[in-house]
Amino acid sequence: MVSPMLSMNQATIKHADLRQTLDTLTQTGYHSVGLWREPVEAIGVPEAVRMVSDSGLCVSSMCRGGFFTMPEGPERRAAIDDNRRLIEETSAFGCTVLVLVVGGLPQGSKDLAEARSRVAEALAELEADALAAGVTLAIEPLHPMYCTDRACVSTLDEALDIAAPFNPKAVGVVVDTFHVFWDPNVLRSIARAGREGRIAAYQVCDYRTPLEADPLLSRHYPGEGVIDFKALTQAVAATGWHGDIECEIFNRAVWDTPFDEVSRHVADAFDKYVAPYWPAE
Amino acid sequence: MVSPMLSMNQATIKHADLRQTLDTLTQTGYHSVGLWREPVEAIGVPEAVRMVSDSGLCVSSMCRGGFFTMPEGPERRAAIDDNRRLIEETSAFGCTVLVLVVGGLPQGSKDLAEARSRVAEALAELEADALAAGVTLAIEPLHPMYCTDRACVSTLDEALDIAAPFNPKAVGVVVDTFHVFWDPNVLRSIARAGREGRIAAYQVCDYRTPLEADPLLSRHYPGEGVIDFKALTQAVAATGWHGDIECEIFNRAVWDTPFDEVSRHVADAFDKYVAPYWPAE
Numbered sequence: 001m002v003s004p005m006l007s008m009n010q011a012t013i014k015h016a017d018l019r020q021t022l023d024t025l026t027q028t029g030y031h032s033v034g035l036w037r038e039p040v041e042a043i044g045v046p047e048a049v050r051m052v053s054d055s056g057l058c059v060s061s062m063c064r065g066g067f068f069t070m071p072e073g074p075e076r077r078a079a080i081d082d083n084r085r086l087i088e089e090t091s092a093f094g095c096t097v098l099v100l101v102v103g104g105l106p107q108g109s110k111d112l113a114e115a116r117s118r119v120a121e122a123l124a125e126l127e128a129d130a131l132a133a134g135v136t137l138a139i140e141p142l143h144p145m146y147c148t149d150r151a152c153v154s155t156l157d158e159a160l161d162i163a164a165p166f167n168p169k170a171v172g173v174v175v176d177t178f179h180v181f182w183d184p185n186v187l188r189s190i191a192r193a194g195r196e197g198r199i200a201a202y203q204v205c206d207y208r209t210p211l212e213a214d215p216l217l218s219r220h221y222p223g224e225g226v227i228d229f230k231a232l233t234q235a236v237a238a239t240g241w242h243g244d245i246e247c248e249i250f251n252r253a254v255w256d257t258p259f260d261e262v263s264r265h266v267a268d269a270f271d272k273y274v275a276p277y278w279p280a281e
Numbered sequence: 282m283v284s285p286m287l288s289m290n291q292a293t294i295k296h297a298d299l300r301q302t303l304d305t306l307t308q309t310g311y312h313s314v315g316l317w318r319e320p321v322e323a324i325g326v327p328e329a330v331r332m333v334s335d336s337g338l339c340v341s342s343m344c345r346g347g348f349f350t351m352p353e354g355p356e357r358r359a360a361i362d363d364n365r366r367l368i369e370e371t372s373a374f375g376c377t378v379l380v381l382v383v384g385g386l387p388q389g390s391k392d393l394a395e396a397r398s399r400v401a402e403a404l405a406e407l408e409a410d411a412l413a414a415g416v417t418l419a420i421e422p423l424h425p426m427y428c429t430d431r432a433c434v435s436t437l438d439e440a441l442d443i444a445a446p447f448n449p450k451a452v453g454v455v456v457d458t459f460h461v462f463w464d465p466n467v468l469r470s471i472a473r474a475g476r477e478g479r480i481a482a483y484q485v486c487d488y489r490t491p492l493e494a495d496p497l498l499s500r501h502y503p504g505e506g507v508i509d510f511k512a513l514t515q516a517v518a519a520t521g522w523h524g525d526i527e528c529e530i531f532n533r534a535v536w537d538t539p540f541d542e543v544s545r546h547v548a549d550a551f552d553k554y555v556a557p558y559w560p561a562e
Contacts, residue, residue: 110509116465145426147463148507149490158465182428184397184439209430213494226429228391 002267003275007032007060009203009248010039012266013259018048020259022055028263032058032244035093037086049092059095060244061201062086065137068122069103069115069152080122083137084129091133097200098130099138099174104149115152120162123171130170138200139163140174143182145215156180156189163198172200175236176248178207178219181227187235194239202236203246204229204274212252219249221265222273233277245274283548284556288313288341290484290529291320293547294540299329301540303336309544313339313525316374318367330373340376341525342482343367346418349403350384350396350433361403364418365410372414378481379411380419380455385430396433401443404452411451419481420444421455424463426496437461437470444479453481456517457529459488459500462508468516475520483517484527485510485555493533500530502546503554514558526555 008030010021018039025033033052040048040062052059065086068079083098090098102119105112123137130137139159142151153159159173173193180186193199206225212218222229247266254262289311291302299320306314314333321329321343333340346367349360364379371379383400386393404418411418420440423432434440440454454474461467474480487506493499503510528547535543 105507110507112463112465112509143425144463145424145492145496148488154463155465182393182425182435184393184436207429211426211496215426215492215496226386226391228393 002029002031003270004031005242005245005278006030006267006270006275007034007058007244007246008263008266009034009061009063009246010036011063012247012249012254013262014250014255016259018043018051022051022057024259024263025057026055028260028267030057030263030267032060034061034063034246034248035059035095036063037089040089045089045092052093058244059093060246061097061099061138062090062093062095064099064101066100066151067103069118070106071118080125083122083126087126087129087133087135087137090135096135097138097172098135099140099201101140101142102151102153104147104152112147112152116158116162119153120165123162123166127166127170131167136172136200137170138172138174140176141179143179155183155185156193157185160189160193160196160198164196168197172198174201174203175199175232176203176205177227177229177232178205181207181232187231190232190235191239194236194241199236199239199241201243201246202241203248204270205247205249217250217252219251221249221254222247222269224269229273230277233274237278245270245278283310283312284551285312286523286526286559287311287548287551287556288315288339288525288527289544289547290315290342290344290527291317292344293528293530293535294543295531295536297540299324299332303332303338305540305544306338307336309541309548311338311544311548313341315342315344315527315529316340316376317344318370321370326370326373333374339525340374341527342378342380342419343371343374343376345380345382345421347381347432348384350399351387352399361406364403364407368407368410368414368416368418371416377415377417378419378453379416380421380482382421382423383432383434385428385433393428393433397439397443400434401446404443404447408447408451412448417453417481418451419453419455421457422460424460436464436466437474438466441470441474441477441479445477449478453479455482455484456480456513457484457486458508458510458513459486462488462513468512471513471516472520475522480517480520480522482524482527483522484529485551486528486530498531498533500532502530502535502550503528504550510554511558514555518559526551526559
């Protein structure tokens with residue numbers, strides 16, 4: 001029995017193609033899946049939409065747009081256009097959340113403030129497309145160790161400040177436990193995100209040290225690290241937000257485990273470490 | 282010619298003993314050194330004090346106290362006593378700054394808020410000793426990637442909040458570029474630290490990705506990464522703080538380089554990337 005509010009992000013079984021992902025999740029009893037564009041585009045969006053529709057799974061989020069911190073020019077235009085395509089792609093699955101990893105410092109730059117202002121400029125260009133498609137662009141603050149090469153937005157407060165000028169239907173934030181648990185303001189920031197109607201996704205996975213040699217792959221099953229899922233989950237629940245909670249793990253050992261085993265492990269870890277702090281439906 | 286406000290932290294030439302460190306720095310033309318307790322205690326404090334005094338070098342800081350986030354019990358008592366000894370040791374060198382790496386989560390704990398409150402409790406116990414010795418306990422916020430295993434204090438603002446109840450002569454903060462550059466509030470926090478009279482040390486080194494396999498050893502010479510030393514240095518200078526600026530690098534390649542070469546490289550990098558933004562004496 002898989003918790004009805006649990007979704008598994010496809011990257012947790014990275015080596016599965018879309019067919020294998022859908023089969024694994026439906027066989028384990030999931031109701032929802034978080035998709036990545038690469039396996040979707042590998043078979044083509046229309047076919048992927050049919051497969052997901054046939055599976056009966058909801059799509060909790062599409063990963064990932066963003067990477068638009070470069071200066072004006074052809075590369076930036078391509079990035080904005082790519083995000084427009086992704087908004088359409090997200091909408092094609094009946095999904096309302098496009099996760100944004102906003103990008104780090106452009107080559108040769110040391111100016112984080114400028115990179116951050118380019119995020120705001122990109123959102124201004126994309127807001128109308130997002131509203132028209134019924135898709136929320138969800139800024140994901142990433143752990144500060146990824147600040148310069150992946151996402152110059154590091155805290156929930158900063159993501160909320162950037163989102164503030166935009167319609168909350170068009171621009172929201174992702175609360176990912178791995179990325180924000182260390183922040184001394186995290187509980188206040190989650191409450192603020194709730195008040196401002198900005199929570200678009202809640203993602204769970206654990207953190208522990210030593211970090212893996214590739215720090216991107218340091219995400220673990222809930223309960224296998226040091227994150228206090230009770231405090232964070234209760235804080236999200238207290239905002240009144242309800243949506244599918246995604247478990248998203250990047251970890252070589254998890255990727256090397258049989259898909260069905262991973263999907264059951266995720267469901268069990270979620271039941272033990274997250275679900276007890278989420279109000280019953 | 283070494284900038285008169287530049288100090289080199291001894292850990293930058295980790296494999297040098299105290300004698301070699303002092304000789305290297307005086308021969309290169311430094312006026313100041315940041316000491317670590319291990320090489321000092323390896324030869325005994327009285328002898329180390331004589332050697333430093335004979336060298337003519339000032340001691341810009343002593344590294345490092347702290348590691349007092351564990352619950353009450355014999356281990357905590359030992360940590361507090363150890364910090365009292367370090368205050369005396371710091372004072373013996375005529376040095377006024379004891380750098381604190383406060384400690385992460387105690388074994389088995391997931392409660393960062395509790396760990397942070399234990400930092401405040403430890404400072405309350407040590408404040409009188411610090412005042413009596415004329416030593417400032419300098420809380421060093423560490424990059425959030427070290428939050429759970431080394432320092433649960435991750436931002437300057439958080440360090441300032443913890444310091445607030447204490448006499449600024451007894452409790453201050455360290456501004457280390459590597460640890461704080463990513464923080465969207467860093468310039469405001471530096472200004473606040475200045476207003477509140479809390480800046481006890483300014484340490485410089487650079488950050489770049491990919492991180493080293495051991496993220497502790499990912500510190501680089503100024504100019505070899507992505508940190509904007511102009512903005513940070515001008516912000517520190519604008520507070521009116523003046524003290525010796527320490528360059529502290531943990532990096533295996535730097536440690537494997539001849540000591541005199543490192544000390545000249547540090548002085549050159551400082552001249553190029555930091556000194557231009559510091560007011561002339």
